[in-house]
Amino acid sequence: MLLALLLSPTLFALQDKLDQQLDHYLQLAADDYEQAAALLLQLQEHDSAEHSIASRVRLYSYLTVHYLYATDEQQTDTWLQQALSLASATNDPDALADAQATEIEVLALRQQFNDAVLKAELLHQQGISASNPRSRYYAHNLLGRVFREDGQYELALKHFVDALQAVTETQDQRTQRRTMFLHQMIASIHAELKNFAQARQLIEHLIADAKTYQLDTELPEYYLLYGYIASFQDDDVLAEQVNLQGLAESQRQGHAGLALVFKNNLGAGYIKAGNFGQARTILNDALKQATDMQTPSDTHLIRFNLGYIDVAEGNHASGLAAMLEVINYFREIKLKTQLEDTLGWLAKAYALADRHQERADTLAEQMALREEILNSDRDKVISDLQSRYDNKAKAQQITILQQDNDLTHQLLRNKQLQQRITLLFVIVMLFGAVLLLQLMFKVRKTNRRLKEANKQLEYQSLRDPLTGLFNRRALQEQMQRRVSFSRRQTDICERENGFLLLDIDFFKKINDDYGHAAGDEVLKQLSERLTKACREQDLVVRWGGEEFLLYLDNVAAEQLTGFCLRILKLIASEPVLYDGKLITVSASGGFIHLPFAGITETELNWERALQIADMALYLSKVNGRNQVYAITGLRCDYATANQALSNDLQGAIRQNMVDYITIKGPPLPAKI
Numbered sequence: 001m002l003l004a005l006l007l008s009p010t011l012f013a014l015q016d017k018l019d020q021q022l023d024h025y026l027q028l029a030a031d032d033y034e035q036a037a038a039l040l041l042q043l044q045e046h047d048s049a050e051h052s053i054a055s056r057v058r059l060y061s062y063l064t065v066h067y068l069y070a071t072d073e074q075q076t077d078t079w080l081q082q083a084l085s086l087a088s089a090t091n092d093p094d095a096l097a098d099a100q101a102t103e104i105e106v107l108a109l110r111q112q113f114n115d116a117v118l119k120a121e122l123l124h125q126q127g128i129s130a131s132n133p134r135s136r137y138y139a140h141n142l143l144g145r146v147f148r149e150d151g152q153y154e155l156a157l158k159h160f161v162d163a164l165q166a167v168t169e170t171q172d173q174r175t176q177r178r179t180m181f182l183h184q185m186i187a188s189i190h191a192e193l194k195n196f197a198q199a200r201q202l203i204e205h206l207i208a209d210a211k212t213y214q215l216d217t218e219l220p221e222y223y224l225l226y227g228y229i230a231s232f233q234d235d236d237v238l239a240e241q242v243n244l245q246g247l248a249e250s251q252r253q254g255h256a257g258l259a260l261v262f263k264n265n266l267g268a269g270y271i272k273a274g275n276f277g278q279a280r281t282i283l284n285d286a287l288k289q290a291t292d293m294q295t296p297s298d299t300h301l302i303r304f305n306l307g308y309i310d311v312a313e314g315n316h317a318s319g320l321a322a323m324l325e326v327i328n329y330f331r332e333i334k335l336k337t338q339l340e341d342t343l344g345w346l347a348k349a350y351a352l353a354d355r356h357q358e359r360a361d362t363l364a365e366q367m368a369l370r371e372e373i374l375n376s377d378r379d380k381v382i383s384d385l386q387s388r389y390d391n392k393a394k395a396q397q398i399t400i401l402q403q404d405n406d407l408t409h410q411l412l413r414n415k416q417l418q419q420r421i422t423l424l425f426v427i428v429m430l431f432g433a434v435l436l437l438q439l440m441f442k443v444r445k446t447n448r449r450l451k452e453a454n455k456q457l458e459y460q461s462l463r464d465p466l467t468g469l470f471n472r473r474a475l476q477e478q479m480q481r482r483v484s485f486s487r488r489q490t491d492i493c494e495r496e497n498g499f500l501l502l503d504i505d506f507f508k509k510i511n512d513d514y515g516h517a518a519g520d521e522v523l524k525q526l527s528e529r530l531t532k533a534c535r536e537q538d539l540v541v542r543w544g545g546e547e548f549l550l551y552l553d554n555v556a557a558e559q560l561t562g563f564c565l566r567i568l569k570l571i572a573s574e575p576v577l578y579d580g581k582l583i584t585v586s587a588s589g590g591f592i593h594l595p596f597a598g599i600t601e602t603e604l605n606w607e608r609a610l611q612i613a614d615m616a617l618y619l620s621k622v623n624g625r626n627q628v629y630a631i632t633g634l635r636c637d638y639a640t641a642n643q644a645l646s647n648d649l650q651g652a653i654r655q656n657m658v659d660y661i662t663i664k665g666p667p668l669p670a671k672i
């Protein structure tokens with residue numbers, strides 16, 4: 001084999017034949033598994049005590065791992081026991097390192113991770129004192145991987161560095177590949193510890209080395225890690241570029257599975273950049289491929305990412321439903337690490353959909369799951385340090401969301417309270433307004449009633465209850481108004497007002513003949529007749545028992561006779577009908593103008609004028625009744641007539657001091 005020829009002659013000299021054949025086996029295993037397996041089984045058959053203990057233990061170790069991969073448990077255990085017992089019996093440090101490392105590898109591959117870590121820790125404490133660099137490399141490499149998976153990154157790093165030291169002492173075909181593998185491990189630890197700068201430096205060297213040494217087969221894995229680091233460094237352009245290279249490389253090498261991972265990672269990158277259209281295109285492509293390849297885990301992951309795009313593009317319900325379906329799948333198959341990651345994205349999706357409570361719940365579930373992962377030995381690998389970082393941030397985020405939620409609730413409660421208060425206020429105001437309106441109506445009504453009552457009272461106080469005519473008080477008020485008006489007006493003398501005082505003739509006899517009620521009826525009917533005869537501005541007053549006073553507005557001297565006659569006729573022409581009986585009625589009157597004969601009212605006021613009218617009425621009575629004596633003027637000056645006018649009108653007439661006219665009433669109808 002060309003590769004074998006390149007091996008160092010010095011190293012060959014130190015190795016026995018079995019060792020050389022085992023080296024050959026390793027080289028074969030990298031290229032042709034079948035041939036390598038066949039060689040190993042040959043070596044098993046030809047196992048003999050001639051070979052060095054270390055070589056034999058190495059053979060048993062290789063057989064153990066071979067049977068382990070072939071899932072032959074019994075053979076695995078047999079050869080492991082052989083290796084262990086031979087190594088411990090001889091106490092050969094190389095043999096011990098190989099056997100113990102193999103035991104750890106078996107435990108790890110059988111997923112007895114606790115035991116693997118325990119043994120690894122024992123081996124670490126005990127120290128690896130193998131002189132053979134291959135054995136040292138193998139043991140340190142294995143411890144590094146176990147501790148890395150256990151999240152004990154410092155220990156892992158230490159063993160990878162030791163392994164690196166050991167590998168530099170080996171100068172064989174595998175040295176380069178082993179060195180690069182160790183660098184890849186160290187880079188991934190840096191990445192997991194978020195030392196992205198160092199991780200990136202290492203992976204960039206590795207990619208360059210892979211190209212230099214034409215180890216292209218390693219490139220897709222390197223690109224995967226490189227893309228991952230770039231994405232975490234938010235170098236999205238580089239991440240996309242690297243993932244595209246990785247995709248091309250894995251497609252070129254026919255690694256369909258890896259190509260699918262790159263497509264998904266490219267999609268995730270586009271989602272991160274908010275480039276949902278491009279993300280959807282590549283993820284749809286990946287989904288088709290994943291469905292064809294029947295890889296449910298990838299299919300679900302891609303569907304999950306597509307669901308997130310839906311949410312981000314506003315299709316909350318369908319997107320969240322798709323994401324939840326995937327989450328349920330991860331729940332079912334108990335892929336805790338995947339589930340934990342996806343819960344983080346689901347929380348983001350809930351944030352986009354403004355569903356804060358669900359977001360808080362999801363973050364809480366994610367945190368609980370992370371806790372569970374931390375406590376579960378098998379999955380501890382993927383989480384730990386980062387979890388511890390993130391959990392704190394998540395806890396804070398949950399508290400903030402919870403507070404946010406509480407605040408929203410509080411605001412909602414406040415709003416509801418405010419609405420209730422407003423409603424209450426409106427109701428109170430409405431009630432108040434209604435009460436106020438009612439009160440206003442009541443007040444108005446009361447006022448109206450009061451007004452009416454006042455009016456009534458006023459009416460009653462100024463009216464005669466029997467006839468409804470004004471009473472003496474009304475006249476007095478009218479006269480007071482007249483006095484105050486005349487003080488302000490100068491033209492008062494120009495207005496010729498007049499008093500016509502009327503008294504029913506023989507009224508006592510009417511009462512006596514027809515009864516008091518008949519007398520009342522006469523009073524009422526005459527009142528109506530007088531009211532009709534007068535104008536609105538005139539005042540018709542019941543002056544006494546059977547006496548009426550007409551206070552007349554603006555009666556000119558020439559109208560006087562006509563007016564008085566009309567009144568006398570009104571009373572006497574038509575008898576009063578009462579209880580089927582016709583009662584003949586007449587009246588006598590005395591008239592005087594106010595002001596009288598150009599005399600000021602200060603000298604001759606309305607009361608004195610009325611006295612004169614009363615005296616004129618008396619003259620009507622004594623001179624035959626059914627007539628009016630109107631005193632129309634003076635024939636002498638007032639000072640001369642004053643005394644006689646005060647108490648003896650008859651004397652004044654006799655002394656020719658006054659002008660007067662007599663208006664005779666109509667002839668009375670014959671009594672029935």
Ligand SMILES: Nc1nc2c(ncn2[C@@H]2O[C@H](COP(=O)(O)OP(=O)(O)OP(=O)(O)O)[C@@H](O)[C@H]2O)c(=O)[nH]1
Pocket residue numbers: 466503504505506507508509511515516517518519520523544545546621
């Ligand atoms: N029915 C009725 N009679 C009244 C009323 N007021 C006064 N009288 C009566 O009117 C009568 C007036 O009588 P007199 O003063 O003698 O006068 P007269 O009978 O009219 O005689 P002369 O005036 O001289 O024509 C009295 O009998 C009173 O009782 C009243 O409101 N109703």
